[in-house]
Amino acid sequence: MSTDELVARLEMLRSADLPTHGGRTLAYVYDSGLAEADEIGRHALAMYSSANGLDPTAFPSLLTMENELVGFARELVGVPGAVGSVTSGGTESILLAVQAARDARKVDRPVMVLPSTIHAAFHKAAHYFGVEAVVVDVDRATKKADVDATRAALEEFGDRVVLLAASAPSYAHGVIDPIEAFGALAAERGLRFHVDACIGGWVLPFSPTAPPWDLRVEGVTSLSVDLHKYAYTPKGASLLLHRTPELRRPQFFAYADWPGYTMLNATTQSTKSGGPLAAAWAVVQHIGREGYATLARAALGATNRLAEGIAAMEHLALAADPESTLLSFGVDETLDVFTLSDEMLARGWFVQPQMRFGELPATVHLTVSAATASSVPQFLDDLAAAVNSAVAAGPVVVAPELVAAAQATDPAELDDAAFDGLLELAGLGGGGAVALPERMAPVNALLDVAPPRLREALLVAFLDRLTR
Numbered sequence: 117m118s119t120d121e122l123v124a125r126l127e128m129l130r131s132a133d134l135p136t137h138g139g140r141t142l143a144y145v146y147d148s149g150l151a152e153a154d155e156i157g158r159h160a161l162a163m164y165s166s167a168n169g170l171d172p173t174a175f176p177s178l179l180t181m182e183n184e185l186v187g188f189a190r191e192l193v194g195v196p197g198a199v200g201s202v203t204s205g206g207t208e209s210i211l212l213a214v215q216a217a218r219d220a221r222k223v224d225r226p227v228m229v230l231p232s233t234i235h236a237a238f239h240k241a242a243h244y245f246g247v248e249a250v251v252v253d254v255d256r257a258t259k260k261a262d263v264d265a266t267r268a269a270l271e272e273f274g275d276r277v278v279l280l281a282a283s284a285p286s287y288a289h290g291v292i293d294p295i296e297a298f299g300a301l302a303a304e305r306g307l308r309f310h311v312d313a314c315i316g317g318w319v320l321p322f323s324p325t326a327p328p329w330d331l332r333v334e335g336v337t338s339l340s341v342d343l344h345k346y347a348y349t350p351k352g353a354s355l356l357l358h359r360t361p362e363l364r365r366p367q368f369f370a371y372a373d374w375p376g377y378t379m380l381n382a383t384t385q386s387t388k389s390g391g392p393l394a395a396a397w398a399v400v401q402h403i404g405r406e407g408y409a410t411l412a413r414a415a416l417g418a419t420n421r422l423a424e425g426i427a428a429m430e431h432l433a434l435a436a437d438p439e440s441t442l443l444s445f446g447v448d449e450t451l452d453v454f455t456l457s458d459e460m461l462a463r464g465w466f467v468q469p470q471m472r473f474g475e476l477p478a479t480v481h482l483t484v485s486a487a488t489a490s491s492v493p494q495f496l497d498d499l500a501a502a503v504n505s506a507v508a509a510g511p512v513v514v515a516p517e518l519v520a521a522a523q524a525t526d527p528a529e530l531d532d533a534a535f536d537g538l539l540e541l542a543g544l545g546g547g548g549a550v551a552l553p554e555r556m557a558p559v560n561a562l563l564d565v566a567p568p569r570l571r572e573a574l575l576v577a578f579l580d581r582l583t584r
Contacts, residue, residue, distance in 0.1 A: 137149075137154070138487060139488035139490070139491050140466065140488075141465075141466040142465065142467050142468065142481075142484065142488065143466060143467070143468035143481060143482075143483050144466075144483075145485075146344070146345050146346060146348055146483070147348070147485045147486070147487035147488075148411055148486050148487060149486050149487035150348070150403070150407075152402065153399050153402050156399060157349055157395040157398060157399045158350065158395070159398070160391070160394040161350050161391040161392065161394065161395040163394060164177075164178070164391045164393070164394035164395075165389055165390070165391040166389070167389070167390030167391070167394070168387055168388070168389070169385075169387075169389070169390050170381075175390060177394075178390045178394070181397035182201070182202045182393060182397075184397060185355065185393075185396060185400060186198075186200035186202075186355065186357070188400055188405075189341055191405075192317075192318070192321040192405075193317055193321060193331060193332075193339060193341060193357070194330065194331045194357055194359075195332060197359070197361075198357050198358065198359055198360075199357070199358055199360070199361050199364050200355050200357040200358065201355070201364070201367070201382045201383055202343075202354070202355060202383075202393050202396070203353075203354045203384070204352045204383075204384075204385060204388065204392070205342065205344065205352040206235070206315075206342045206345075206354050207240065208356075208383060208384050209340035209341075209342075209354045209355065210235065210237040210240075210310075210314075211237065211240065211241045212384060213241075213281075213310045213338050213356060213367075214228060214241035214245055214247055214279060214310075215241070215244075215245050215367065216308075216338075216358075216363070216366040217278045217279035217308045217366075218245050218246075218247050218278050219366040220278070220308070220363070220366040221308075223276055223278065224276070225276055226246070226248065226276060226277075227248045227250050228242070228247050228248070228249060228278060228279040228280070228281060229252060229266060229269045229270055229273070229277055229279075229280050229281070230251055230281050231251070231252055231253075231261035231266070231282060231283065231293060232251050232252065232253050232473070233283060233286040233287075233288055233289065233293075234251075234281055234282070234283060234286070234312065235283065235286075235287055235312055235314070238281060238312075247278065248276075250269050250277075252266050253265060253474075256475065256476070257436075258436060259286065259288070259289040259291050260291050260292070260293050261282055261283075261294060261298070263294055263297045263298070266280070266301065267301055270301060270307075277305075277307060278307075279307065279308050279309070280298060280301065280302050280307050280308070280310070281309070281310045281312060282294075282295055282298050282309075282310075282311055282312070283311070284311050284312065284313040284316045284329040284330070284440075285315065285438075285440040285442055286442075287315065287442065288444060288473075288481065289436040289443075289444050289479075290419075290436065290439060290440055290441070290443045290444065291436050291439050292316070292326065292327055292329055294327075295311060295328060295329045295330075295333050295336065296327070296328050296334075298335070299333045299334050300335055301335070302335040302336075308337045308338065308363070309335050309336050309337050309338075310336075310337065310338045310339070310340070311331075311333075311336050311340075312340050313330065313340060313341050314340050314342040314354065315342065315346070315441070315442060315483075316329070316440045316441075317330075317339065317340070317341030317355075318342075318343070318345065318347045318408060318412070319412045319415060322408065322409045322413065323412065323416055323440065326439065326440070327439075331359055337358065337363050338356065338357060338358045339356075339357045340354060340355070340357075341354065341357065342354040343355060343396040343399075343400070344392075344396070346408075346411070346415070346485070347396065347399065347400055347403075347408070348399060348403070348485075349392075349395055349396035349399040349400065350391075350392060350395040350396070350399070352392050353393060353396035367382065368381065369381045411486040412486075414489040415441045415484050415485055415486045415488070415489065416440070417489060418484050418486075418488050418489035419438050419440070419443055419482075419484045420438070421492045422443060422482065422484060422492055422495065423438050423443050425492070425496040425499075426445050426496075426499070429496075429499070429500060429503065431447055431448050431451060431503050432447060432448075432503065433447075433448075435479045441485070442483055443484070444479040444481045445479060445480055446477050447480075447503075447506075449511070450507045450510070451503065451506040451507045451509075451510070451511055452511035452512055452557070453480045454478070454512060454556065454557035454561050455506040455509055455511065455512060455557045456469075456502055456506040457469040457480060457556070458555050458556060458557045459503075459506050460502045463501065464498075465499075467480050467481065468480070468482075469481070469556075469560055471564045472564055511561075512557050512558055512561035513561075514562050514564075514565050518565075522565055522567070522570060523565070523566075527570045527573035527574075530573065532577075535573070538574055563575075
């Protein structure tokens with residue numbers, strides 16, 4: 117294919133995706149609204165795309181940029197002796213925090229104690245590294261981790277506990293867990309305590325109302341902060357910070373007992389493009405501390421205005437008072453969040469439906485970036501119109517027999533033919549062929565009534581058939 121043909125093909129494929137700029141996609145992407153920052157990020161990404169972060173002696177420029185990024189972050193969220201590593205994203209940062217905790221405290225049947233609102237990456241780490249996840253409920257009203265219940269779990273599992281974790285803020289509800297209280301629990305037991313600030317870490321330093329949450333809190337031993345979120349850098353770049361070099365050391369992997377080069381890795385990956393690191397460094401240097409303060413104020417202000425508008429709107433209610441740039445809200449019985457999400461997409465806004473969890477109802481999630489700030493009035497007008505349309509349509513009704521079947525089905529006993537049948541019922545295709553549906557509300561409504569294990573199995577089966 118010629119260059120022109122390739123570009124035309126790429127543009128055609130890209131046209132079906134959600135927009136990454138303009139502030140109308142309120143999940144997955146983060147837009148500063150700064151065209152120059154985007155341009156310098158793209159330039160650095162291309163310039164370093166072939167550089168390999170495997171060996172800092174071969175590419176010392178990457179080492180310099182990594183150290184400068186860590187130094188910038190240390191001034192925002194750390195302590196003078198803190199050290200860090202650049203990773204590919206928040207999930208890798210969390211995986212490494214769990215792996216380092218496990219390897220630092222070698223015990224039989226290791227455990228980590230987590231709030232039920234912690235990011236799913238911790239459960240991925242539990243699966244990968246054989247660390248049992250002990251989940252503690254959160255307060256139903258505030259959605260924050262329960263300190264007393266956490267203390268009880270720590271006492272129950274005793275020496276088996278290798279890690280305590282909390283969120284600043286939690287993804288689902290945008291609230292900050294009681295970091296100081298958790299830090300005290302960890303410090304008195306000599307435990308590692310990781311704060312997942314992947315989303316909040318580049319915003320909360322500029323929030324005048326944020327409670328203590330970072331490495332300056334006694335007992336916090338590590339912190340994850342994503343650069344490709346509110347540092348507005350190209351994906352994927354995150355930071356994992358440790359309070360001391362000794363705490364970071366178990367994160368590293370070295371192997372010399374084979375005839376090739378001695379493998380030495382600071383992160384999960386070996387070979388990794390230098391592009392995301394260079395792009396992150398360039399954007400952070402371009403925007404600078406004062407620039408980030410301005411962007412954070414814009415995003416925080418937009419979040420508060422959205423929260424006020426949503427709280428005043430008929431049929432809607434905030435799930436919790438937002439403490440950062442994330443918020444979620446629920447609906448009354450006259451509509452459902454899945455139809456409402458489809459109606460917003462039809463009006464050019466992507467909002468993310470979140471399914472029910474235990475006693476917590478389904479909600480709509482918004483991730484607010486600086487570029488959204490100027491569009492808050494338009495968003496609220498479109499939301500009001502979408503609510504009216506969703507009320508007129510009424511909530512999606514899942515047939516009682518399907519609800520009963522979903523709740524009685526054991527996914528471990530299903531074969532491929534059964535999964536094909538269930539996917540067809542869910543509106544995701546049939547006969548082994550799957551497709552992305554035009555409207556997600558009927559699909560999400562059915563998944564919403566399925567127990568978590570069945571929901572997971574159905575989506576894995578869907579992904580298995582979608583990807584070839």
